Amino acid sequence: MGYKCIAMIGEGTYAKVKLATSKKHQRNVAIKIVNRDKYPDFAEKFLPRELAILRRVHHDHIINVHEYFQVGRRYVCIVMDVAExxxxxxxxxxxxxxxxxxxxxxxxxxxxxxxxxxxxxxxxxxxxxxxxxxxxxxxxxxxxxxxxxxxxxxxxxxxxxxxxxxxxxxxxxxxxxxxxxxxxxxxxxxxxxxxxxxxxxxxxxxxxxxxxxxxxxxxxxxxxxxxxxxxxxxxxxxxxxxxxxxxxxxxxxxxxxxxxxxxx
Missing domain, CATH: 1.10.510.10 (Transferase(Phosphotransferase) domain 1)
Incomplete structure (x- = not known):
């Protein structure tokens, strides 16, 4: 995918966020990683809503998402701009x-x-x-x-x-x-x-x-x-x-x- 994780920058209840370099985007990005197996209820009910919302929203004061993809059947990755x-x-x-x-x-x-x-x-x-x-x-x-x-x-x-x-x-x-x-x-x-x-x-x-x-x-x-x-x-x-x-x-x-x- 052209991403190389270089640091952990955040961790919530259902996901981890890693700082990564990106060849595709020619800059650093943040990648939110959700483990489907670890949080099956969240993955089944809330994750599809989150992805549907991210497809829909475009606003100057909402984080810009570049893409999302799956790694195997377990992980869903959301690639977004990195903030300070x-x-x-x-x-x-x-x-x-x-x-x-x-x-x-x-x-x-x-x-x-x-x-x-x-x-x-x-x-x-x-x-x-x-x-x-x-x-x-x-x-x-x-x-x-x-x-x-x-x-x-x-x-x-x-x-x-x-x-x-x-x-x-x-x-x-x-x-x-x-x-x-x-x-x-x-x-x-x-x-x-x-x-x-x-x-x-x-x-x-x-x-x-x-x-x-x-x-x-x-x-x-x-x-x-x-x-x-x-x-x-x-x-x-x-x-x-x-x-x-x-x-x-x-x-x-x-x-x-x-x-x-x-x-x-």
């Missing part, structure tokens, strides 16, 4: 993301999610680790392993998926949920984490997590978060999914549009 780092790594390096940079990157995420929702795709695993940053400072959303096509905007799902710290309370409670509203909640968690450097909800105690989400949001004392930003995050993290905005409403929110001179 993910958002979580950036937050760990810098403690938190400055406000104006947060607005830029968050707007790019919202643009990508708005595109997905317009073509009736929900991601269902938006988290800092799945937000890649390129060398020229652009956001690229990746990992559509839990993505799914939605025939209708308010079609419900029952599958628990994603990472608990980014899941809305209705998912944690095993209730039927609207996947697109799930994505909006996850964006709220990401925004809080970018601004403060911390996750808003501690997932160490899974049994109490949904209850914690119903309590007033707490901000660390050592971080100055403007009231307009707090209000925006509170809007995204509405416990009642019917009160949570859709992605178009998120995109149009004033906090993403105002300048420093107008902000308070």
């Amino acid at each position: 780092k993910d958002l979580l790594q950036k937050i760990h390096e810098d403690k938190r993301i400055p406000k104006e940079q947060t607005k830029t990157w968050f707007s790019q995420m919202v643009s990508a999610v708005n595109y997905l929702h317009q073509i009736d795709i929900a991601h269902r695993d938006l988290k800092c680790e799945n937000i890649l940053l390129t060398t020229d400072g652009l956001v690229k959303i990746c990992d559509f392993g839990f993505g799914r096509f939605m025939k209708e905007s308010f079609q419900h799902s029952h599958t628990f998926c994603g990472s608990a710290a980014y899941c809305p309370p209705e998912v944690l409670r095993n209730m039927a949920y609207v996947p697109k509203k799930y994505d909006v909640w996850s964006l709220g968690v990401i925004l809080y984490t970018m601004i403060t450097g911390l996750l808003p909800f501690d997932d160490a105690n899974m049994g109490q997590l949904a209850r914690l989400m119903e309590m007033p949001l707490v901000y660390p004392d050592n971080v100055d978060v403007e009231e307009s930003c707090r209000a925006f995050i509170a809007t995204l993290l509405q416990v009642n999914p019917s009160a949570r905005p859709n992605i178009q409403q998120v995109k149009e929110h004033p906090w993403l549009k105002v300048d420093d001179a107008q902000d308070s």
Whole structure:
């Protein structure tokens, strides 16, 4: 295939990601490798959806996939552009993301999610680790392993998926949920984490997590978060999914549009 793996750059629950050189593409690429035998349930239910979504999506802020192929019957390989780092790594390096940079990157995420929702795709695993940053400072959303096509905007799902710290309370409670509203909640968690450097909800105690989400949001004392930003995050993290905005409403929110001179 013309690829030579040179390093491991990531490992999730269902896949490993390796850095590889590519003769075909004349540059380094990332190869996501799924072991069908090791995760047969994922391979049967979710992997076909991921591949179908990757065939469909083309957006400036979604990772570009070059090709996918099988190695024998066991391995499925997805070849994509390689990024400099993910958002979580950036937050760990810098403690938190400055406000104006947060607005830029968050707007790019919202643009990508708005595109997905317009073509009736929900991601269902938006988290800092799945937000890649390129060398020229652009956001690229990746990992559509839990993505799914939605025939209708308010079609419900029952599958628990994603990472608990980014899941809305209705998912944690095993209730039927609207996947697109799930994505909006996850964006709220990401925004809080970018601004403060911390996750808003501690997932160490899974049994109490949904209850914690119903309590007033707490901000660390050592971080100055403007009231307009707090209000925006509170809007995204509405416990009642019917009160949570859709992605178009998120995109149009004033906090993403105002300048420093107008902000308070």
